[in-house]
Amino acid sequence: xxxxxxxxxxxxxxxxxxxxxxxxxxxxxxxxxxxxxxxxxxxxxxxxxxxxxxxxxxxxxxxxxxxxxxxxxxxxxxxxxxxxxxxxxxxxxxxxxxxxxxxxxxxxxxxxxxxxxxxxxxxxxxxxxxxxxxxxxxxxxxxxxxxxxxxxxxxxxxxxxxxxxxxxxxxxxxxxxxxxxxxxxxxxxxx
Amino acid sequence: xxxxxxxxxxxxxxxxxxxxxxxxxxxxxxxxxxxxxxxxxxxxxxxxxxxxxxxxxxxxxxxxxxxxxxxxxxxxxxxxxxxxxxxxxxxxxxxxxxxxxxxxxxxxxxxxxxxxxxxxxxxxxxxxxxxxxxxxxxxxxxxxxxxxxxxxxxxxxxxxxxxxxxxxxxxxxxxxxxxxxxxxxxxxxxx
DNA sequence: AGAAAAACTTAATCTAGATTAAGAAATAAA
DNA sequence: TTTATTTCTTAATCTAGATTAAGTTTTTCT
Numbered sequence: 116x117x118x119x120x121x122x123x124x125x126x127x128x129x130x131x132x133x134x135x136x137x138x139x140x141x142x143x144x145x146x147x148x149x150x151x152x153x154x155x156x157x158x159x160x161x162x163x164x165x166x167x168x169x170x171x172x173x174x175x176x177x178x179x180x181x182x183x184x185x186x187x188x189x190x191x192x193x194x195x196x197x198x199x200x201x202x203x204x205x206x207x208x209x210x211x212x213x214x215x216x217x218x219x220x221x222x223x224x225x226x227x228x229x230x231x232x233x234x235x236x237x238x239x240x241x242x243x244x245x246x247x248x249x250x251x252x253x254x255x256x257x258x259x260x261x262x263x264x265x266x267x268x269x270x271x272x273x274x275x276x277x278x279x280x281x282x283x284x285x286x287x288x289x290x291x292x293x294x295x296x297x298x299x300x301x302x303x304x305x306x
Numbered sequence: 307x308x309x310x311x312x313x314x315x316x317x318x319x320x321x322x323x324x325x326x327x328x329x330x331x332x333x334x335x336x337x338x339x340x341x342x343x344x345x346x347x348x349x350x351x352x353x354x355x356x357x358x359x360x361x362x363x364x365x366x367x368x369x370x371x372x373x374x375x376x377x378x379x380x381x382x383x384x385x386x387x388x389x390x391x392x393x394x395x396x397x398x399x400x401x402x403x404x405x406x407x408x409x410x411x412x413x414x415x416x417x418x419x420x421x422x423x424x425x426x427x428x429x430x431x432x433x434x435x436x437x438x439x440x441x442x443x444x445x446x447x448x449x450x451x452x453x454x455x456x457x458x459x460x461x462x463x464x465x466x467x468x469x470x471x472x473x474x475x476x477x478x479x480x481x482x483x484x485x486x487x488x489x490x491x492x493x494x495x496x497x
Numbered sequence: 498a499g500a501a502a503a504a505c506t507t508a509a510t511c512t513a514g515a516t517t518a519a520g521a522a523a524t525a526a527a
Numbered sequence: 528t529t530t531a532t533t534t535c536t537t538a539a540t541c542t543a544g545a546t547t548a549a550g551t552t553t554t555t556c557t
Contacts, residue, residue, distance in 0.1 A: 177451045185446055198440045207447075230429065237428040238421065244435035249389045251442040252376065256366065256398075258449065259374045259482055263514065282534065291450055296514055298536050454544065473504060487544055489506050 116144055119167050120219050123191055127242045130235035138236050141225040147212040153194075153220075154210040160199035162220040166192050169216020172285055175207050184288040189277070193243060194218075213281055263292045264300050307335055310358050311410050314382055318433045321426035329427050332416040338407040344385075345401040351390035353411040357383050360407020363476055364399050375479040380468070384434060385409075404472055454483045455491050 117139055124135060147153060147169065154160050156176065164171075166188050173194065174184040185208075188194040199206035200223055229236055257266060267290060271278055278286065283301075284294040308330055315326060338344060338360065345351050347367070355362075357379050364385065365375040376399075379385040390397035391414055420427055448457060458481060462469055469477065474492075475485040 175447065175451075183447075183450045185443065185450065196443075197436055198443065201436055201440065230432075232425070234423070234425045234428060237425060237432055241421075241428055241432040241435060244432060244439060245388055245392055247439055248435060248442070249392065251439070251446070252387075252389065255376055255442070255446065255449075256374075258446075259376065260366075260368045284534070292513095293515060294535075295516080295537085299514090302536075475504070483543095484545060485505075486507085486546080490544090493506075 116167055116217065117142060117219060119191070120165050123165070124236075124239050128235045128239045130233070130239075134233050134235050138229050138233065141229060142219045142221050145218050145220055147216040147218060149212055149214045149216075152209060152211050153218065154196060154199075154206060154208060156207055156209055157205050159203065160196040160206045160208075161223050163193055163195040163200060163223075163226065164188075164210075165219040165221075166190055166194060167217040167219055169218075170213045170280060171210055171216065172213055172281070172289075173208050173210045174288070175209065182288060184285050187277075187281070187285075187289065189280075213285070258291060263290065263296055264303075266290045266292075267297065267300050307358055307408065308333060308410060310382070311356050314356070315427075315430050319426045319430045321424070321430075325424050325426050329420050329424065332420060333410045333412055336409050336411055338403040338409060340403055340405050340407075343400060343402050344409065344411075345387060345390075345397060345399060347398055347400055348396050350394065351387040351397045351399075352414050354384055354386040354391060354414075354417065355379075355401075355409040355411045357381055357385060358408040358410055360409075361404045361471055362401055362407065363404055363472070363480075364401045365479070366398050366400065373479060375476050378468075378472070378476075378480065380471075404476070449482060454481065454487055455494075457481045457483075458488065458491050 120142065121135065121139060124130065124138075130138070142165075145153075153162070153164055153171070154173075168190060171188045171194055172184050173186045173188070173196070174182045177183055186194075194210060196206045196208045196210070198204060199208075230240070257269065261269060267286075270286070270290060283297055287294040287297040290297075311333065312326065312330060315321065315329075321329070333356075336344075344353070344355055344362070345364075359381060362379045362385055363375050364377045364379070364387070365373045368374055377385075385401060387397045387399045387401070389395060390399070421431070448460065452460060458477075461477070461481060474488055478485040478488040481488075
């Protein structure tokens, strides 16, 4: 189980045996059944989660009471609310498993002790965050540049298997429009 | 000049004298007159820029030929196109000074040699990127949740002085709507 | 100071996507 | 294998913001 995280780390950096063992020692394994939450609005986000298996969505509830999905996470992704995690504030986010899942989680306090001294683990998270930044920027760029229909087509093109994996209304929300509109787009595509 | 970067680093991490000197030694100073570019579409982004003074915007040109501002940067911010910087790809972005500016820039190759060995500089950039991630997530959340008018009011509330500093059409573009619509919002506010 | 360029405003018209509502399919649960 | 719950579709109506176009104000340059 923990091998998948180890492999992920070794794809990016070259820690010593001790360095990686120290890190892996603070990791906790958790099974999350579908629909269960690993973070709920109003709570403090004390963990960063590495997804071994399964799929999650993070969403918040807007003033009209509608759920807005702002991110998905699948295998080999880290998932947390950095704002709450770093600044020790109450989160506005919910993070929910969309299918049965397995995560490796690390608490803020334990992670901090590792990051205090480990060059390679710092590198690892720096590199992960650089990649996240690229993805975020690309997403913002797409949101500005593309119509709803184009957003869907682009997403489908790059993530065809993932589209099957989640309910349509979640994808609609992630792309920034209503499920009704997504239905309309799909109807148009099929004839 | 380089003091401002030094101070910024010391706000987040505690490098040894040698560690910070080694880093500062690879930094180059550059003056950028208003309207000049530090990055142009189609080029390779070989530098990360720390803004000592002035203001920049990064934008791309969409298919309709319209400039879309996706970020601003002011004093004490790092500015680059990470996608191009990390992946050595041609950038789609333009980064332009909106006023006379001074930057400290560091090349990818030199930065890499520092990041190879320096714990504290890795920490520094990791922390910066965590903060950037928080800002990006918040921005995405706002874009989904708020109407154009609310986006403007929120931005104005948190950055009143900055609104004066840039042309309105750039702000409109950054917020995701047209300058005409921003004019309408402002007209409504004033009576 | 005067001309040119850049930035901003106003108003009429148009459209992508939201909203509302009701029914149909598909999944899950009992 | 029936019932309940969740998800998806269709269609009519509505609206925030885009587009177009023309005029005005402000800034920059010579």
